[in-house]
Amino acid sequence: MAVDERASKGPSRRTILIGGGLGLGLVVTWAVWPRTYMPNLTAEPGETIFGAWLKIGTDGHVTVVVPQTELGQGVYTGLPQILADELGADWNSVGVEAAPLNPLYANPLASVTLFETSLGALPEGLQRTHATRNALVLTGASSSVRTFEDQLRVAGASVRVLLCKAAARRWGVDWQACGTADGYVVRGNARLPFGALAAEAADESLPDPVPLRSGEGSRLYGAAVPRLDVPAKVDGSVNYAADIRLPDMVFASVRQAPPGTGELTGLDERAANRVRGMLAVVRADRWVAAVADNWWAADRALEAMRPRFAIEGEVLNSDSIEEALTEALEGDGVRIASKGDLAATFRDARVVTGEYRVGLAVHAAVEPMTATAAFRDGRLTLWAPAQAPGLTRAAAARAAGLSEERVTLHPVMAGGSFGARLEHQVATQVAVIAKQLERPVQLTWSRAEDLRQDRFRPAAAARMAGRIENGSVTGWLAKIAAPATSRELADRLLGSDPFIAASLAIPTGRDPSAVAGAVPPYAIPAYAVDHHPAELRVPTGHWRSAAHSYTAFFTECFLDELAHVAGVEAHSFRMAMLREQPRLARCLTTVAQLGGWRGGVQGSGQGIACHAFRGSYIAVLAEARLGRDRKVRVDRLVAAVDCGRIVNPDLVRQQIEGGLIFGMSAAVGASTEISDNLPTHQRIGQLNLPRLADTPEIMVELIRSGSDPGGVGEIAVPPVAPAIANALQASTGVRFRRLPLLSELE
Structure with missing residues (x-):
């Protein structure tokens, strides 16, 4: 070699x-x-x-x-x-x-x-x-x-x-x-x-x-x-998980225990067998699958059998999540980052405060969870769009009672993910089904099941406090309540690793990733960021930009509020504190020039926000208003991005544009309430996602830079929601402090 x-x-x-x-x-x-x-x-x-x-x-x-x-x-x-x-x-x-x-x-x-x-x-x-x-x-x-x-x-x-x-x-x-x-x-x-x-x-x-x-x-x-990858996607020759076809293959749909429930307690198998094409029922402790000669029959049979699961503990709902966040904020927090003497800065001073909340956010990828498996001669072969193929193979092997060497995984393209394909439940389920039936099986979650079993971006809350002196922020405190999602993800995906298991056994109470992005990029003499761990009893996981999606909302909205109190225009207010962040300052100046920033004055409908993330820098200007239907209307999004050296400008632009739309979706929807242990929104149409007619005018400026490449897949998501919220304040005179926006009015 x-x-x-x-x-x-x-x-x-x-x-x-x-x-x-x-x-x-x-x-x-x-x-x-x-x-x-x-x-x-x-x-x-x-x-x-x-x-x-x-x-x-x-x-x-x-x-x-x-x-x-x-x-x-x-x-x-x-x-x-x-x-x-x-x-x-x-x-x-x-x-x-x-x-x-x-x-x-x-x-x-x-x-x-x-x-x-x-x-x-x-x-x-x-x-x-x-x-x-x-x-x-x-x-x-x-x-x-x-x-x-x-x-x-x-x-x-x-x-x-x-x-x-x-x-x-x-x-x-x-x-x-x-x-x-x-x-x-x-x-x-x-x-x-x-x-x-x-x-x-x-x-x-x-x-x-x-x-x-x-x-x-x-x-x-x-x-x-x-x-x-475009030619194969255009002519249809590319294989996604649902495109796999094998000889003698059957199709399966699954129903799993909702969050907060236990084992399978009952089902009506006779009703399922009356569905034409129905072939078999496969049971596990916390899920049951119907198998048929086509997926529609499998899903109809699953509905007919009406699986039932035991309730464990108190019923889970949105109110219990809100109470858990409030209780966490009232309790002791763990200091994650600090600078200067914040207590002295706040002593005997006028302190501005604000409280913010964000709801559960769903992944809602176009392609629901799907995987195909074939078991033959003691070997298992999988086809799945896995973001963690080694971990997926290992989990499937454990579920099927095989050594990893007897499992082959073929990775296929995914129809979106946003972090959802790090999870491997669908692979473990199809492995069990294929081994039991000894036939090739394709398992596809229904859209409702995909939303019911999501590993959500967690709900979070923040109590912000700041002191203003001579037109700038001199003290800043962010108390953020959120679950320890990184520990949960590690336990779920890497729990069999003795190193991870041992580290998770140490009750540190610290999870810096739960408040990632909360340290303000501004030159503030004294600040502190505290994490208040919250037990939501809802499964959470990695979601595009992770905690930055809510910490940027907390930071950039509160900063705008401080600018109003100080009587300083929002762009100038930020620029005065960015002397140590020249790349971010350049993004902010560029977006103000490109977007025709009018100072965010009342009635302008303009708002700005900026963020630094994974080696990249971005500023976003939004123009937004309330429509006659009392819904948020975003008319324009302008972004200036410095992501270092660029391999392919078209790819970067596509990622930034997609991230802006994704962030806009999270600002106005892409969320669900919880009632009786189940998400209330179980169809795409219920998520209030923007449609083509709702898409704003988008302008993206890529700033030339000789720095090392930064991340671009997630950078555009965090600043969109605060920019829109700031624009709504300029448009309506009302400060909305909850995501999705206007949800506090419902």
Whole structure:
């Protein structure tokens, strides 16, 4: 193998050994030997494999291996583009292949972000080692480019050097006199195609270090090249989970125990058997599935059998959630971040206060939870759009009583996710059904079941306090009540990991991820952020931008309120405190200029908000009003974004535009109440999502930057709701402090 794929090129190569000790603590030691991981790609006839990232065929086609799930965010284009740029490939010859499970593709940045409470306190090297040794291949937390850019650049540059060496050997010249362009190795007028050189290039050796491309020239990096996944999506040839078809396949629908309930206690199987096409009933402790020769029959049979589950404890409803948040705010909090002497700043001073609340938010992806499984000869094969394929495979293996080595997972594209595909309930259920029936099975949750069993973005509440002096904020206190979602997610997804289980057993009471984004980016001399853990008894999980979706709402709305009290125009008020955040200040100035900011005066219907998140910066200007139907009408959204170096501006623009609409959806809907342990909204039409006619005019300005790439998949979501709320205050004179907006009037 010509390209050395030892873990030193990505994750750490050291071994982590974990043992009990120090009471409930951990003793973590480092092994002294390195750990080398080998690629496990397969080649088609005529293909040459180069390490873990690239294959080249004799016809010149270039296949880039992508370890991230394509959810619509464009990783099947952006990541290949990085490698193809360094390689000097012809974009028309570039294809993409989903990576097999391998520690080489671990994503330590996503793992520590998603499971911050369990992993965030570890040294960076240990974080990387834990992700690698556990093969935590994860898609999420806007981490794809930030994690894999360097590895892809080195991989592309390495193969470019090998191809140049092979060509130079043929020409009898120094390889450094050769270059690559459009799928050829070139030297003057001489040209040799990649396909003719690939097999020879694999036997060449690499210099240390491998030189990266330099100069502008004809580069793919930064170009708006076409998306590689679009043609298959347009012609319908792409396979989503629901498109899988296998011989003798049957279809299943499932009903699961609602939150706050226990085991299955009864059902009417005779009624289900009267449905034409009905084949079987599969039961588990907390769910039951109907299996039929078509999905509609399976779902009708499930309705007919009327599954019943035992009620555990008090009935869960929206009032109990509100009470839990209030109780948490009244109780003791845990200080997560602070600066200066806040007590002295607030002493004997006029303090402005405000209380904010946000409701449960649903994922509501276009594609409901779906997976297909086949069990044969003691082996299980799965097809699923998993954001955590290794964890999904492990969970399915446990559910089916198999070793992981006897389970194969084929990742497929997902029709949206927003964090929902990190969960693996549907995979474990279809594994059990397929093993019991010994037939291929496709399990699809109904839309109602998808909403009933969502792992919601949690409800949260905040009590904000601030002191204004000489037109600026000198003291700031954010007391935020929210559940410890990071701990819950870690327990649910990684609970079988002894390291995670041991860390979760330590009752620290701290969950920084529950208040992530709450530290204001402004130059405030004294501030504090407290987390007040709340027990909502509702399952919560990762949701696009996570806690930032509500902490930005708390921060940017309250800041606007302070600006009104200070008698200072909202843009100037912010700019005066952004001297330590030049990139954010530039976004704010740019959006004010582009949007024609009129000072947010009464009647203008304009509001602004800004946010810094995962290495990126954004400011949003919204124009909004109340329509005659007493609903929020958003007429315009303008965004200025600094996300560092941009791989593909079209992908970034698509993500920002999509994030703005997603944030707008969360501002006006995308939420549900809870009644008798069940969500009240069980259809898409009940979520008050914006329709095409409701879509505002959108303008996005991408600010050029030489900084490292930041995340773009989530950055646009947090500032939208506060910008709209601030615009409504300017339009109506009323401050709305609850999400979804106007929900306090219902």
